[in-house]
């Protein structure tokens with residue numbers, strides 16, 4: 001039987017890269033890059049800020065499933081560049097949804113825990129009302145609304161996505177202006193014995209990109225996730241500081257190399273929720289899939305680094 005065609009928008013990013021790797025066996029998969037070209041997969045160029053590039057690509061590829069992992073997710077940059085943020089995170093999602101309808105494709109779109117204001121004081125379920133407080137979060141919520149206009153959609157909200165990827169050790173910077181995901185950034189600082197001051201008053205559900213990608217590929221290929229909103233994240237609700245201490249220990253460094261600070265000491269332009277952890281019960285029971293906690297996830301990441309870049313590990 002002929003494989004269905006999957007188009008991964010943002011395949012040069014962490015989530016997109018993992019989706020490409022996992023989807024290969026089940027789909028005829030193609031992906032896009034913008035600022036970071038890569039030799040790992042032959043990706044197609046797509047710049048969402050340029051008119052007509054998306055249109056051309058959709059007509060050329062004619063996918064059965066579109067997975068959108070693109071985003072302008074530098075939260076502080078978005079705050080001072082609202083037009084750009086709304087264009088990439090909302091207006092272009094509207095176009096993607098329209099293209100999917102025109103060609104009869106399923107649309108899987110990734111969103112964020114930041115759509116919540118953080119004042120609940122406990123992990124958020126899909127039925128909790130969003131209340132975004134930054135330009136990034138507002139633009140992402142608008143993107144969700146557009147994605148949900150598609151005939152066949154699935155919106156997945158996630159939280160602090162991290163993991164090992166060879167693409168982020170090449171020194172290039174993404175369209176969001178970030179060279180690395182949070183965990184790899186922290187690990188590279190630990191490897192250089194640099195000081196790490198991490199906020200202890202922001203709580204999230206750090207998510208291993210491999211697990212997020214596995215769920216994305218599952219919902220892309222079955223009817224289960226049709227027209228559903230899912231929270232997909234790590235099952236530990238933890239502060240950035242505690243997460244980074246665990247990362248340090250798991251990767252062979254002293255946990256006390258990580259020092260706690262209050263977020264008010266950082267000049268952060270955009271407001272962040274104090275606790276945006278996600279309750280992922282719905283997706284776990286719908287798919288019969290167990291998500292991982294921080295310890296399990298970091299063990300997976302360590303095993304990949306041991307094989308691919310052991311010089312990053314401590315003793």
Ligand SMILES: NC(=O)c1ccc[n+]([C@@H]2O[C@H](COP(=O)([O-])OP(=O)(O)OC[C@H]3O[C@@H](n4cnc5c(N)ncnc54)[C@H](OP(=O)(O)O)[C@@H]3O)[C@@H](O)[C@H]2O)c1
Pocket residue numbers: 009010011012013014015016032033034035036037046047048049068069070071072073088110111112113140158159160161162173174175176181
């Ligand atoms: N990272 C997190 O902590 C986090 C937390 C919650 C939710 N999310 C959501 O999860 C999704 C995936 O995040 P991620 O961490 O995997 O992101 P990522 O590694 O930064 O990848 C983003 C991808 O989008 C592409 N992209 C960005 N701007 C573009 C543009 N103007 N035109 C075309 N492509 C563009 C990037 O291309 P280039 O790299 O080639 O420039 C890259 O392939 C996003 O929707 C994000 O909002 C992320």
